[in-house]
Amino acid sequence: MALRQDDLIYALATGTGGAVAIIRLSGSSCWDTLVPLLKTKKMRGLRPRPRYFHYVGIYDGDSLLDDVCCVFFPLEKSYTGEEMAEIHCHGSRAIIQRICEILTQRGARPAKPGEFTRRAFINGRMGLSQAEAVRELIESDTIEEASVAIRKLQGELKHRVEELRQDLIDCAASLEATLDYPEEDIEHMDQGVLIQRIDSLSSKISAMRHTYDRHKLAREGISVAILGKPNAGKSSLLNSLLKEERAIVTDIEGTTRDHIEESFQYKGIKFRLIDTAGIRESHDVVEKIGIERSLRFEKEADLVLYLYDGLIKVDLRSESHNAFHLLNKSDLGVHEDNRILLEKAGVFSISAMRHSGLEKLLNAMQSFGRNLITQTDSEVPVITSERHAHCLDSAYLCLNSFKDSLIRGIPMDIALVELYEARDHLGQITGMVFTADIIDRIFEKFCIGK
Numbered sequence: 397m398a399l400r401q402d403d404l405i406y407a408l409a410t411g412t413g414g415a416v417a418i419i420r421l422s423g424s425s426c427w428d429t430l431v432p433l434l435k436t437k438k439m440r441g442l443r444p445r446p447r448y449f450h451y452v453g454i455y456d457g458d459s460l461l462d463d464v465c466c467v468f469f470p471l472e473k474s475y476t477g478e479e480m481a482e483i484h485c486h487g488s489r490a491i492i493q494r495i496c497e498i499l500t501q502r503g504a505r506p507a508k509p510g511e512f513t514r515r516a517f518i519n520g521r522m523g524l525s526q527a528e529a530v531r532e533l534i535e536s537d538t539i540e541e542a543s544v545a546i547r548k549l550q551g552e553l554k555h556r557v558e559e560l561r562q563d564l565i566d567c568a569a570s571l572e573a574t575l576d577y578p579e580e581d582i583e584h585m586d587q588g589v590l591i592q593r594i595d596s597l598s599s600k601i602s603a604m605r606h607t608y609d610r611h612k613l614a615r616e617g618i619s620v621a622i623l624g625k626p627n628a629g630k631s632s633l634l635n636s637l638l639k640e641e642r643a644i645v646t647d648i649e650g651t652t653r654d655h656i657e658e659s660f661q662y663k664g665i666k667f668r669l670i671d672t673a674g675i676r677e678s679h680d681v682v683e684k685i686g687i688e689r690s691l692r693f694e695k696e697a698d699l700v701l702y703l704y705d706g707l708i709k710v711d712l713r714s715e716s717h718n719a720f721h722l723l724n725k726s727d728l729g730v731h732e733d734n735r736i737l738l739e740k741a742g743v744f745s746i747s748a749m750r751h752s753g754l755e756k757l758l759n760a761m762q763s764f765g766r767n768l769i770t771q772t773d774s775e776v777p778v779i780t781s782e783r784h785a786h787c788l789d790s791a792y793l794c795l796n797s798f799k800d801s802l803i804r805g806i807p808m809d810i811a812l813v814e815l816y817e818a819r820d821h822l823g824q825i826t827g828m829v830f831t832a833d834i835i836d837r838i839f840e841k842f843c844i845g846k
């Protein structure tokens with residue numbers, strides 16, 4: 397799509413089936429196209445007053461099609477930065493369709509997905525991160541998601557990123573000056589000071605980047621791997637936490653050979669629970685692969701639940717901070733030597749079969765999870781888009797190699813290239829730097845009418 401277009405577009409901005417439907421129009425001939433279709437109660441032509449609700453009839457030739465309300469926006473006060481109008485008609489499919497047909501006859505065309513917001517961006521009404529926030533706001537499922545999106549739409553992220561970018565530009569400009577006029581008495585930036593400035597920028601970028609990890613964890617769920625020997629009761633625990641018979645439970649060792657993953661929520665925190673193959677020496681090829689996977693989950697999961705048969709004397713497998721230890725089968729009793737373990741933090745007595753001790757475990761999981769996902773600094777805008785996270789990563793890497801070049805004594809004019817690249821990666825977040833390709837990819841995901 398050509399970047400700047402101002403032909404007349406229209407789209408239904410509301411869903412069908414409601415009492416009222418809103419058709420939006422945008423383009424340079426917007427008012428001239430719409431006004432002739434409208435008549436006041438006194439059968440006079442309409443003289444549109446900007447941003448005023450006009451109660452009028454919309455006509456199909458000589459016959460009245462519907463009673464509607466129309467609002468006209470002048471280009472300097474409109475969403476897209478072009479002349480715009482809204483027709484609020486009755487929600488009948490037939491009426492909506494006929495209005496659209498008439499608009500098409502008069503030279504308008506249906507808008508493509510996100511085309512209104514795309515125009516708003518191209519015409520400088522909003523930055524790219526704000527345009528993306530529009531979609532996030534529309535698609536938000538929870539008030540938390542909506543509040544992150546509205547902050548972004550208000551320009552919080554854009555301003556923060558722009559501050560960082562300006563800082564980089566300042567840095568580069570002073571270095572550039574020492575290159576251009578080396579013989580003049582321009583104050584040379586001390587290398588130590590320069591490195592400090594770069595470090596401070598890097599740490600701001602990385603703090604912003606971290607919010608994405610937390611956000612992603614909250615959205616996708618905290619991974620919790622259940623590990624232990626065969627027959628410890630791992631599959632039983634999965635079933636009782638999910639409150640359904642999801643995994644096969646038998647007293648035959650090696651029943652779970654592949655892992656099973658299921659999500660559940662507890663007090664607002666989402667978990668991805670993974671039941672693994674029991675860890676033991678095995679010659680069965682499939683079981684062996686399952687066991688290797690279990691060991692990988694042990695390393696990679698956000699939280700590991702080590703499950704033991706509490707009737708047997710237990711050696712805790714790990715003291716890691718992201719591990720809980722569960723002595724199972726409490727309904728049958730507990731080995732005398734294990735009692736002392738139960739006094740330690742992170743050690744629980746449960747019965748997966750009788751569902752006892754689970755609430756205490758769930759509450760501990762919940763507060764562990766909450767700690768992982770709570771954004772530590774409410775001043776730092778939350779990154780919710782993979783694209784933004786990727787831009788921050790790239791900027792961070794460029795700053796690192798710039799610093800590296802400084803330390804290695806690479807000539808400044810070569811090193812500076814990295815600084816400019818970092819600047820441009822930040823610029824891609826806000827849309828100060830963009831390509832038609834990026835723009836197309838962002839807006840094709842939008843819904844029509846926005």
Ligand SMILES: Nc1nc2c(ncn2[C@@H]2O[C@H](COP(=O)(O)OP(=O)(O)O)[C@@H](O)[C@H]2O)c(=O)[nH]1
Binds near residue numbers: 626748
């Ligand atoms: N008495 C008792 N038996 C249990 C408990 N949890 C699991 N079992 C039994 O232990 C055996 C192995 O259970 P399973 O969940 O398949 O263990 P996994 O191999 O670790 O997945 C089954 O016979 C279960 O019924 C429990 O809390 N109490």
Ligand SMILES: [Mg+2]
Binds near residue numbers: 631643651672
């Ligand atoms: Mg099992």
